[in-house]
Amino acid sequence: MxxxxxxxxxxxxxxxxxxxxxxxxxxxxxxxxxxxxxxxxxxxxxxxxxxxxxxxxxxxxxxxxxxxxxxxxxxxxxxxxxxxxxxxxxxxxxxxxxxxxxxxxxxxxxxxxxxxxxxxxxxxxxxxxxxxxxxxxxxxxxxxxxxxxxxxxxxxxxxxxxxxxxxxxxxxxRPAYHAKLVEYLNAHRDELCADCQQRLERNPLRVLDCKNEKCQAVAGAGPNVLEFxxxxxxxxxxxxxxxxxxxxxxxxxxxxxxxxxxxxxxxxxxxxxxxxxxxxxxxxxxxxxxxxxxxxxxxxxxxxxxxxxxxxxxxxxxxxGGKTFTAQPDLFIVAADVDAACQDAALALTSRLRREGFYVEFDTRGGSLKSQMKRADKSGARFSLVLGGDELRTGQAKLKPMAGGDLIPVALGSVAQTLRQAASQPSSPPSLKTRE
Structure with a gap:
């Protein structure tokens, strides 16, 4: 291995x-x-x-x-x-x-x-x-x-x-301040940490930036650059x-x-x-x-x-701060049947809605209706749509609000329009935005 x-x-x-x-x-x-x-x-x-x-x-x-x-x-x-x-x-x-x-x-x-x-x-x-x-x-x-x-x-x-x-x-x-600072720090060299004793030789201003408490106390009592x-x-x-x-x-x-x-x-x-x-x-x-x-x-x-x-x-x-920054899917499409026609139709609908600007989730692995609905709930999607043989034959489906509420009838050719109308409702949470 x-x-x-x-x-x-x-x-x-x-x-x-x-x-x-x-x-x-x-x-x-x-x-x-x-x-x-x-x-x-x-x-x-x-x-x-x-x-x-x-x-x-x-x-x-x-x-x-x-x-x-x-x-x-x-x-x-x-x-x-x-x-x-x-x-x-x-x-x-x-x-x-x-x-x-x-x-x-x-x-x-x-x-x-x-x-x-x-x-x-x-x-x-x-x-x-x-x-x-x-x-x-x-x-x-x-x-x-x-x-x-x-x-x-x-x-x-x-x-x-x-x-x-x-x-x-x-x-x-600055040279006058620099000279006064070096004179002061040399007088307090023994109170400085080992790093600041080296800084005193190479770059005395860096002593003022040290996070060591003793060095901070020394620096705080030193000359004030604004006075120079x-x-x-x-x-x-x-x-x-x-x-x-x-x-x-x-x-x-x-x-x-x-x-x-x-x-x-x-x-x-x-x-x-x-x-x-x-x-x-x-x-x-x-x-x-x-x-x-x-x-x-x-x-x-x-x-x-x-x-x-x-x-x-x-x-x-x-x-x-507790904010959520991940985008909220607009829709989770569930393929109700395992046959190829249903899977292909669900994949095609997903692609079409994505082209129209929607964030759509679709599990390419398929699975049972129950398992896909669990994934839809976990995804945080605002709506889910079940697509099976009946929906394909009639051209009609239903949007399910995942936060609760009545099912919304929708024609398969008008899903995008219905989603936009639902998003404009005051009770509908914003999609693809940072939210509390």
């Missing part, structure tokens, strides 16, 4: 019964982002490793510890994408989009890969939905992106999420807060928020859920401004801002 082969640890299968939740989130994103004027882009899952080293940062945990990197047959170092912003930026530069339009708004969705320590809501293959805006340096663009996320979460029915914002300054004012902002950065952050107020978006200013990537300047933000289903992986999305990345990757000096949301975590929250 051959040995069973299992899936790769941390890379999950999505099967019918669960995939419908994912499709609901993806379809909602496409609709909502399109309403804001964001067009979808799709980039390869494999990129030149140098792209992530130069954009994300060589000293980040993502590049230093978590990327799936390999050498291809041509001797090139390639990596599975660990995030979506750098590939989108590479595509923007490579296709000279800045020469075509002054402001570009893109969104993407798809799998990312990081060799992480797994826990609830954190996997080695995970999916993100993100958006990027190129060409606008004004805080109004930052506010618009946050509004996209707020409206997206509302459309999903997720309301218990808090927006945290901060400003990291720019090349003019230069006047342009301070004005940008003040304007952003005013615009969020104008949009009616509630937020919390969190001076310890830094995000985990090196490319951010000025605005950074996170959306944090309080639901216990996520455990410590409570951030469902975040992003910020990266005005220097495009030029650093050999492209034009174009400002940019973006965000990404964890699709896996959004799905977890939606499943906890």
């Amino acid at each position: 051959s040995q069973k082969i299992n899936g790769v640890k941390g890379m999950n299968d999505l099967l019918p019964g669960e995939i419908e939740v994912w499709q609901f989130v993806e379809n909602t994103a496409r609709t909502l982002f399109g309403r804001f004027g964001y067009g979808e882009v799709r980039t390869p899952m494999v990129e030149d490793t140098a792209l992530f080293v130069r954009s994300v940062g060589e000293e980040t945990d993502i590049v230093g510890k978590e990327m799936y990197t390999f050498e291809d047959k041509g001797g090139r170092s390639l990596s599975l994408r660990p995030e979506g912003t750098a590939p989108a930026a590479r595509a923007y530069i490579e296709h000279s989009v800045s020469n075509v339009e002054p402001v570009s708004r893109w969104f993407y969705m798809g799998p990312m890969f990081r060799y992480e320590r797994m826990k609830t809501g954190r996997y080695r293959q995970f999916s993100q939905i993100g958006a990027e805006a190129y060409g606008a340096k004004e805080p109004a663009q930052d506010a618009e992106l946050m509004d996209v996320v707020v409206q997206f979460l509302e459309a999903l029915g997720l309301t218990d999420v808090t927006l945290n914002i901060n400003s990291l300054g720019d090349d003019n004012c 902002l230069c006047e342009p950065c301070r004005t940008h952050f003040t304007d952003l807060q005013r615009k969020l107020g104008a949009l009616g978006i509630r937020y919390v200013v969190n001076h310890r928020l830094v995000r985990g990537l090196d490319y951010y300047t000025r605005t950074v933000f996170e959306f944090i859920a309080s639901h216990p289903a996520l455990g410590t992986a409570s951030t469902v999305g975040g992003g910020g401004r990266y005005d220097k990345m495009m030029k650093g990757l050999g492209g034009p000096d174009v400002p940019a801002v973006g965000f990404a949301m964890g699709l896996d975590r959004l799905v977890l929250l939606l499943k906890e």
